[in-house]
Amino acid sequence: MQLIQEQLGKYFVIKAIGKLDASWADYFAETCLDLIRNGHHNLIIDADELNFLSSAGIRSLLRINKELHSVKGSFLIVHAQDFVVKTIEMTGFKHWISKDFPKELLALKSDHSFSSAQVDEGSFVLNPSGSLTLSVVADWQPWNTVKAENISKLHFPASVFALGIGSAADSPEEARSHFGEFVAVGGHVIFQAPEAKSRPDYLLAEKDFIPQMQAIQALYCNGEMSHLFRFSPDEKNAFFGLSDISEKALSITKCNAAAFVVLAEVDGLVGANLIQSPGLLKNNGIIPFPEIREWLSFCGERVFSGYQAMVFGVVTRNGAFEKMPLLASLPSNPELSGHFHAAVFPYQPLQNGKIDLIQNVQKLLSGPPPQALMHLADDNRPAIGLGQSSLIRGACWCAPIQNMEGIL
Amino acid sequence: MLKINAISKTFFPNTVNEVGALNNVSLTIKEGCFTAIIGTNGSGKSTLLNAIAGTFIPDQGSILLNETEISAWPEYKRASLIGRVFQNPFAGSAAEMTIAENIIMAMRRGQSRPLRLAVNAAVKEEIAEKVRMLKMGLEDRLDNPIGTLSGGQRQALTLLMATWLKPKLLLLDEHTAALDPKSAAKVAELTKHIIEKENLTALMVTHSMQQAVDLPDRIVMMHRGQIVEDYRDEMKKRVRVPDLIETFNRVQKRELFDESVAAMLQQQYI
Structure with a gap:
């Protein structure tokens, strides 16, 4: 499995390539939990090239979702292939799925002047x-x-x-x-x-x-x-x-x-x-x-x-x-x-x-x-x-x- | 019962290499108690085992085994009462001799041994029966030289040999440290099984916190030649690996608390 990470505005996008199965579930979850620990509380999984999702993979998504829920963050899976969408829907987490990135992120993607500013600074x-x-x-x-x-x-x-x-x-x-x-x-x-x-x-x-x-x-x-x-x-x-x-x-x-x-x-x-x-x-x-x-x-x-x-x-x-x-x-x-x-x-x-x-x-x-x-x-x-x-x-x-x- | 009264040992006294290896160590271990000794490198764990085994005579203090003072006994004489297993799996057996011959040597520990050892059918059956307990299939290889076995198999046999005659005391000096993890786990399991089955009094030096928690009835922690912690009874049942690590940290923290820390805290601890 390969994970490509990119900060886009307040979102952190992880492009997951390969299989999210028992062999990779822990690695995937730990990577995402580290990101949450580092203050990235709006995660998007770009599942365009995710070609397998097992029950162990679903469990890892649940762990990530639970952690994000505890910090009132957000979690989306975009561009998922049909079988991934079906698997997730069957397990009752339909609300994770989105066809595409949120609108404000799409605007950022088209505007390359974006820089990876601190998500959370201020008083x-x-x-x-x-x-x-x-x-x-x-x-x-x-x-x-x-x-x-x-x-x-x-x-x-x-x-x-x-x-x-x-x-x-x-x-x-x-x-x-x-x-x-x-x-x-x-x-x-x-x-x-x-x-x-x-x-x-x-x-x-x-x-x-x-x-x-x-x-x-x-x-x-x-x-x-x-x-x-x-x-x-x-x-x-x-x-x-x-x-x-x-x-x-x-x-x-x-x-x-x-x-x-x-x-x-x-x-x-x-x-x-x-x-x-x-x-x-x-x-x-x-x-x-x-x-x-x-x-x-x-x-x-x-x-x-x-x-x-x-x-x-x-x-x-x-x-x-x-x-x-x-x-x-x-x-x-x-x-x-x-x-x-x-x-x-x-x-x-x-x-x-x-x-x-x-x-x-x-x-x-x-x-x-x-x-x-x-x-x-x-x-x-x-x-x-x-x-x-x-x-x-x-x-x-x-x-x-x-x-x-x-x-x- | 083992009773150690205030033993001390300094190596290379009055030289630049002087090392106070044991400092007024007292320890009483009841019959049938399996005790682990843990501690940092150089804390005196193995030195304590060697003092009990008679590798050297302490500068002061006494050692009593089953109420017999053995402090002045030479090592070979103590060997009739004490079984030992060393870290090196090749240290407790003779590589060129067969499994059966090695075991016969152990069966006659403390007795006079003739030059020619009789390995007759009856003895072989007795040996095979006990070796079968190891569940390593070695009972079918009793005529093979022990040197052809793996480290784990050899250490398991050494353990069996050391306990064959039910010693008054069993000393285990990091006896799983040189083995691969699977063999180490197997030998550790065997150790617990044999000690429990034979109701042996045993002292085991180990660096494995998990072994110290899992195997014995009591844990003694040493540092700089002294016993700094003694977990027994309910305390031992409750203790877990993080507690032992915490105790190590506490001992080391105390060591790092020097005069400069005391001076700094006079300003900062108000």
């Missing part, structure tokens, strides 16, 4: 008056002992976006041995128990249930996102560093302090997570090497390439707020300070264009469970540093931070 204003109020409701500083007054009970309704260190335990005393990183978006909380072997767990907002955490550290934002911007690789950028995304969030919100949620395919993440609860600390002060390895795990290399990350971050341009705790300077862009937590999931494609944050977070959480939760770090060690976390393609919802409350 969207979601709510011009959208903004967030930031509260630093708990400000435990590593590696001080945790006192009872350091522990705050937090609620996470749908309007809250937050990150920090906490536990889902009921009481502060129960929580003491379970403090680990968490990230909360739209009422859903993903948290990591502080054990080397543990996987992240999550609390989902459902009906009247509002997740709660006992937190010793939290940047807690309440409000509404104002903007959405999409990013995908182009000739200049194969991926986007967290500082680039932070810079864009600040510029698009025209503010010196912003918070954002990113859903994106991962190029590489760099970060650490707790493997022992700070609630068990006996003494104040920096934990020296090598004992620190009993408390923190560091990724050691850029990790989770090809996975899907949900990152929540708070970023400020230096000097935006005096004495703002819990923000670290970003060596990749020394003008910025930030704090970012990422939950990592198996890859799921995102629909192109203007998409809804909460719906997509829910979709992510209804799929396979999260694989990791990391406090992202910007590793600028000379020669051996892993750099900053970077993402390939995705969506970033952001809002200016207009008000500050809590411990400052």
Whole structure:
């Protein structure tokens, strides 16, 4: 089987030559699924020279159609020979078949000035008056002992976006041995128990249930996102560093302090997570090497390439707020300070264009469970540093931070 | 039962080539337990097997087999209690001798063996019956030199020979690693079958995560001469290949966490 690929406007045309049978079905499906992953959500199969279609071939078409359906894409088979049309009609997928290309594509085909522009670029204003109020409701500083007054009970309704260190335990005393990183978006909380072997767990907002955490550290934002911007690789950028995304969030919100949620395919993440609860600390002060390895795990290399990350971050341009705790300077862009937590999931494609944050977070959480939760770090060690976390393609919802409350 | 108490071994001590191969390793394996040892290259897996087999004497610590201290026993003396299968399928048998002759040697392990080995009809029938279990058709080729067999057939016979007298302990040192995938799967299946049938206590070094998950009752993971993980009972039943890979990653991540990382995280983990 031979596949000839061509981008035509918003469509991606795959000319399939030969047999789509059991031998080629997986290859064909994987090729198309890769295209979908790369943002091509309007696929057309030109079946003019497709001279056999078996049940395995039909199954591969179903896989492709299912994936496109999940991102609200489109799927057409054009120029199919009679037996292909009959086979597809008999299996109940008549709506895939079209005699010819869509009209706008035919116009493009006749106009050779067409160029393969990015299908999905751009930014969207979601709510011009959208903004967030930031509260630093708990400000435990590593590696001080945790006192009872350091522990705050937090609620996470749908309007809250937050990150920090906490536990889902009921009481502060129960929580003491379970403090680990968490990230909360739209009422859903993903948290990591502080054990080397543990996987992240999550609390989902459902009906009247509002997740709660006992937190010793939290940047807690309440409000509404104002903007959405999409990013995908182009000739200049194969991926986007967290500082680039932070810079864009600040510029698009025209503010010196912003918070954002990113859903994106991962190029590489760099970060650490707790493997022992700070609630068990006996003494104040920096934990020296090598004992620190009993408390923190560091990724050691850029990790989770090809996975899907949900990152929540708070970023400020230096000097935006005096004495703002819990923000670290970003060596990749020394003008910025930030704090970012990422939950990592198996890859799921995102629909192109203007998409809804909460719906997509829910979709992510209804799929396979999260694989990791990391406090992202910007590793600028000379020669051996892993750099900053970077993402390939995705969506970033952001809002200016207009008000500050809590411990400052 | 095998009981290893805090054994250590350093090769080439006080030289530039000094290697701390085993570092205070303790391990107890109950009778009838089949244990896999996994780990990165140079983690000490084979060294541990060799220490048990008596290839060298550890610098410190003790090894007890069925409550008998064997730490000071030479290798040949331990061979009366321990069966071994090596990675090289040609290592456990004599190529010029027939299948039957090789097996008779194994049948008399630990006993004095006369120069002329009697392969009479009764013995041959006994051998054929056991060889038939391999389902390789070798029972009809007992008079063929073992050197004419394929690697997989030879390794299957070596396994049969090593377990013929029901050793107190069976040591398998990557015994499927040099075989083609089909033969490796066959020998792995035979290994599980024989160990279960004979209720053998066995230690198997393997690089195959899938084998480690599928075959044994327990998995011990080694790194830099130490045991870093021990999956047994319910943990072993639950563990899957990705969990083992994750554990490897965790061990390696810890290694990459050096002083420079600690200094960087002082600035970045706030």
